[in-house]
Amino acid sequence: MSQVYGRVALIGLGLIASSMYWSIKRGGLAGEVTGFARSEATRETARRIGLCDRVCDSVAEAVEGADLVVLCVPVGAMGPVAEEMALHLKAGATVSDVGSVKKAVIEAVAPHIPEGVHFIPAHPLAGTEHSGPESGFAELFDNRWCLLVPVEGADPAAVAQLRAFWEGIGSNVEEMDADHHDLVLAVTSHTPHLIAYTMVGVADDLRRVTDGEVIKYSAAGFRDFTRIAASDPTMWRDVFLTNKEATLEILGRFTEELFALQRAIRTGDGDLLHDYFTRTRAIRRGIIQAGQDTAAPDFGRGKSVK
Amino acid sequence: MSQVYGRVALIGLGLIASSMYWSIKRGGLAGEVTGFARSEATRETARRIGLCDRVCDSVAEAVEGADLVVLCVPVGAMGPVAEEMALHLKAGATVSDVGSVKKAVIEAVAPHIPEGVHFIPAHPLAGTEHSGPESGFAELFDNRWCLLVPVEGADPAAVAQLRAFWEGIGSNVEEMDADHHDLVLAVTSHTPHLIAYTMVGVADDLRRVTDGEVIKYSAAGFRDFTRIAASDPTMWRDVFLTNKEATLEILGRFTEELFALQRAIRTGDGDLLHDYFTRTRAIRRGIIQAGQDTAAPDFGRGKSVK
Numbered sequence: 105m106s107q108v109y110g111r112v113a114l115i116g117l118g119l120i121a122s123s124m125y126w127s128i129k130r131g132g133l134a135g136e137v138t139g140f141a142r143s144e145a146t147r148e149t150a151r152r153i154g155l156c157d158r159v160c161d162s163v164a165e166a167v168e169g170a171d172l173v174v175l176c177v178p179v180g181a182m183g184p185v186a187e188e189m190a191l192h193l194k195a196g197a198t199v200s201d202v203g204s205v206k207k208a209v210i211e212a213v214a215p216h217i218p219e220g221v222h223f224i225p226a227h228p229l230a231g232t233e234h235s236g237p238e239s240g241f242a243e244l245f246d247n248r249w250c251l252l253v254p255v256e257g258a259d260p261a262a263v264a265q266l267r268a269f270w271e272g273i274g275s276n277v278e279e280m281d282a283d284h285h286d287l288v289l290a291v292t293s294h295t296p297h298l299i300a301y302t303m304v305g306v307a308d309d310l311r312r313v314t315d316g317e318v319i320k321y322s323a324a325g326f327r328d329f330t331r332i333a334a335s336d337p338t339m340w341r342d343v344f345l346t347n348k349e350a351t352l353e354i355l356g357r358f359t360e361e362l363f364a365l366q367r368a369i370r371t372g373d374g375d376l377l378h379d380y381f382t383r384t385r386a387i388r389r390g391i392i393q394a395g396q397d398t399a400a401p402d403f404g405r406g407k408s409v410k
Numbered sequence: 411m412s413q414v415y416g417r418v419a420l421i422g423l424g425l426i427a428s429s430m431y432w433s434i435k436r437g438g439l440a441g442e443v444t445g446f447a448r449s450e451a452t453r454e455t456a457r458r459i460g461l462c463d464r465v466c467d468s469v470a471e472a473v474e475g476a477d478l479v480v481l482c483v484p485v486g487a488m489g490p491v492a493e494e495m496a497l498h499l500k501a502g503a504t505v506s507d508v509g510s511v512k513k514a515v516i517e518a519v520a521p522h523i524p525e526g527v528h529f530i531p532a533h534p535l536a537g538t539e540h541s542g543p544e545s546g547f548a549e550l551f552d553n554r555w556c557l558l559v560p561v562e563g564a565d566p567a568a569v570a571q572l573r574a575f576w577e578g579i580g581s582n583v584e585e586m587d588a589d590h591h592d593l594v595l596a597v598t599s600h601t602p603h604l605i606a607y608t609m610v611g612v613a614d615d616l617r618r619v620t621d622g623e624v625i626k627y628s629a630a631g632f633r634d635f636t637r638i639a640a641s642d643p644t645m646w647r648d649v650f651l652t653n654k655e656a657t658l659e660i661l662g663r664f665t666e667e668l669f670a671l672q673r674a675i676r677t678g679d680g681d682l683l684h685d686y687f688t689r690t691r692a693i694r695r696g697i698i699q700a701g702q703d704t705a706a707p708d709f710g711r712g713k714s715v716k
Contacts (some may be wrong), residue, residue, distance in 0.1 A: 134659075156595065164603070166561060172638065175527060180680075185507060201627055210605045211601055219518070225610060225628050229627055230471075231705060231708070232708040233708070234707050239707070240711060249627055252562065260660045287622070288627055289627075290623055291612070291613050291616055291624055291632065292613070292627055292631065292633075293631040293632060294631075295558035295609065295612075296609055296631035296632045296634075296635050298668075298671060299605055299630045299668070299673075300631070300688050300715070301671070301673055301686060302664060302667045302668045303602055304693055304694075305667050305689065305690055306597070306660065306667050307597050307598070307693065308689060308690065308693055309663070310597055310663075311604050314641070317594050318594065318597055318598055318693075319556070319693065319696040319697050320555070320700055320702070320703070321535055321555055321594055321595075322598050322697050322700070322702045322709060325599045325600075325602035325603045326597065326598040326599060326602045327598075327697060327702060327703050328602075328634055328637070328709075329602050330635060330690070330693050330697050330703075331694060331703070331709065332631055332692040333636070333690040333693070333694065334690070334691045334695075335687075337684050337687035337688045337691065338684065339685075340683070340687050341589070341680050341683040344683055345675065345678055345680055345683070348676065348678075351675060352672065352676060354612065354616075355668075355672055357612050357615070357616075358608060358612050359609050359665070359668070361608045361612050362604075362605070362661070364667070365604060365607070365608055369604075369651065369653070369654055369657060369658060370651045372651055372654075374486075374647050374651055377643075377646070377650055377651070378644065378647045381609055381639070381641075381643035381646050382612055382616060382643045383611065384610040384637070384639040384640070385608050385640045385643065386637070387614055387636050387639070388539070388623065388636040389493055389640075390622075391458050391628050391633060392623040393538075393624050393635050394626055396625070396628045397633050398635070401540050402537070402539070403634075
C-alpha cells in the first residue's frame with residue numbers, strides 16, 4: 105500500500121471517521137491526517153487515544169492544506185459544515201463524505217463547493233451499533249462496499265484517486281447515481297432500521313407491563329432487533345428526514361406485505377405462510393454466496409456468548 | 411453432572427433435538443437416548459453422524475421404556491404424534507416438548523396423555539437459523555432460558571426432575587403459565603420473525619427490479635433480517651397459526667407505532683424520531699447487562715467476516 109493523498113482531513117470523529125483513521129494508518133494512505141469534532145469532549149478523547157495525527161479546534165484549521173476532506177458528520181449537519189469550511193479549502197482539493205443518503209447531501213453541500221475544488225460524494229456500507237471516537241477499528245471496511253456517487257462533470261482523475269483511497273482502506277468500490285443509491289439503501293438499510301426501532305419501541309411499552317421479562321427472555325429475533333435499534337439516534341434521525349421519499353415508498357410496500365401475512369395468520373392460510381418463508385430463505389443463501397455475511401449460526405454467537 | 415433419567419426419547423431430530431442429544435452426552439444426563447424422525451432420510455443421517463444411541467423406525471419403539479419423552483417436532487405435528495405414542499408410554503414417564511407456543515401444544519397433546527404419565531410442557535429459548543439433524547451442537551442451550559409450563563396439578567417431583575435435566579443441559583430454568591408465555595414470546599420472538607420475513611419478502615420483489623443489488627449491497631439491518639428470515643419455514647408457519655391471538659395483538663401495536671413514526675418522517679418531526687431512537691438504545695444495554703447477548707459490535711462480525 106502507498107500514500108494516496110498528502111493530507112486528509114476528517115470532519116466529525118465518530119465510528120466511521122475513527123475507523124477510517126486507523127485504516128489509513130494501517131495502509132499508509134496519507135502523509136498526515138487532521139481531525140475536527142464540534143464537541144470539545146470528543147476532541148479531548150481523540151487526543152487522549154491518539155486518534156488523528158493532529159486534532160484541530162476549528163474546521164478551518166483542519167481543512168487547511170488538505171488534499172482530501174471527508175465530512176463524517178450526521179447528514180443534517182453537512183450543509184452548515186460545508187459552508188463553514190468553503191473559504192479555507194485548498195485549490196484542487198477533493199471534498200467527499202460518508203453519509204447514508206446521497207441526494208440530500210448533494211443538495212446541501214454542492215452549492216458551497218468553490219470553483220476548482222472537486223466534490224465526490226461517497227458512502228461506505230459499513231458500521232456497527234456503537235458510536236463515538238472510541239468505537240472505531242481498522243478492519244471495519246474490509247471487504248465491504250463503498251459506493252461513489254460522482255456528480256455530473258466530475259473529474260475522472262479525482263474520482264480515480266478517491267477510488268484508490270477507499271480500496272486502500274479495504275473496500276470494494278462501485279459507482280452509482282444518487283437517486284438509485286437512495287432507493288437501494290432504503291431497502292437494504294433504512295427501512296429495516298426503522299422497523300427494528302419500532303419493534304423495540306413496542307416491547308419497551310410492554311416491558312413496563314411485564315416487569316423486565318422482555319429483556320430477560322429476549323430471544324433470537326427481538327435480541328437481534330435491539331442491536332440494530334441501538335445505532336446512533338442523531339445519524340438515523342437525519343437519514344429518515346433526508347431520505348424521506350424512498351423510505352416512505354418502501355414502508356408502503358412493507359405494510360402491504362405485512363397485512364397480507366397478517367391476514368394469512370388470521371384466516372389460517374398455512375400454505376401462504378410456508379411458501380413465503382421458503383422464498384425468503386433463498387435470499388439468505390444469496391447473501392452468504394456474495395460474501396456479505398458468514399454462514400456461522402446465530403450471528404456466530406453459538407459457542408461464545410458470555 | 412450425573413444421570414437424571416434412565417432413558418430419554420427424542421421425537422423429531424432437527425436442530426433442537428440434535429443439540430439436546432450432544433448436550434445430554436456432554437453432561438451424562440441419561441443412560442440411553444433413543445431417537446425417531448418421520449423422514450427416512452433424517453433417520454439415515456442421524457445414524458451416519460451418530461446422533462442418538464439408537465435411532466428407531468417407529469414412534470412406538472422409540473418411546474418404549476423411556477422415562478422422558480421429548481416432542482421436538484413442529485407444533486402442528488405434536489397432537490398426532492402424541493396420539494400415536496400414547497399406548498406405548500411407560501407408567502410414570504414424563505412427556506415434554508420444546509414447542510415455541512404453549513397453549514396450543516397443551517390443547518393438542520394433553521388429551522392423549524394416559525393416566526399415570528406426567529405431562530410437563532417446556533420451551534428452551536434457543537435456536538439458530540439453521541435446521542435439520544446436522545445443525546445441532548452441545549452448547550446451544552448454555553446460559554439460555556428454558557421455560558417450564560406445568561399444567562395444573564403437575565407432580566412436583568416430576569417437574570423438579572425435568573428442571574434438573576434442563577439445568578444439566580446448560581439452561582437457566584423458570585416456570586411460567588401458558589397464556590403469559592405465549593404473550594411474552596409473541597413480543598420477543600414471534601412478531602420480530604414475522605417482520606423480518608416480511609422485509610426480506612419486500613426486498614425479494616424489489617430484487618427482480620434492481621438485478622441483485624439488494625443482495626450485493628446488503629448492509630447492516632437487512633443482512634441481519636435475512637438471517638432471522640432463514641429460519642425453518644414449517645416451524646414458523648406452525649408458530650403463527652398456533653399463537654395467532656397474541657401475535658395479532660402485538661402486530662396491531664407494532665403497526666400503530668410504525669404509522670406514528672412514518673407520520674413523523676412525513677411531517678419532518680425530527681425530535682420525535684430522535685427521542686424514540688434514544689429510548690430504544692437503553693433496551694439494548696439492558697439485554698447486555700442481563701447476559702443475553704455480547705457487547706461485541708456488529709454481531710461480532712467486525713474483524714472476522716469471510
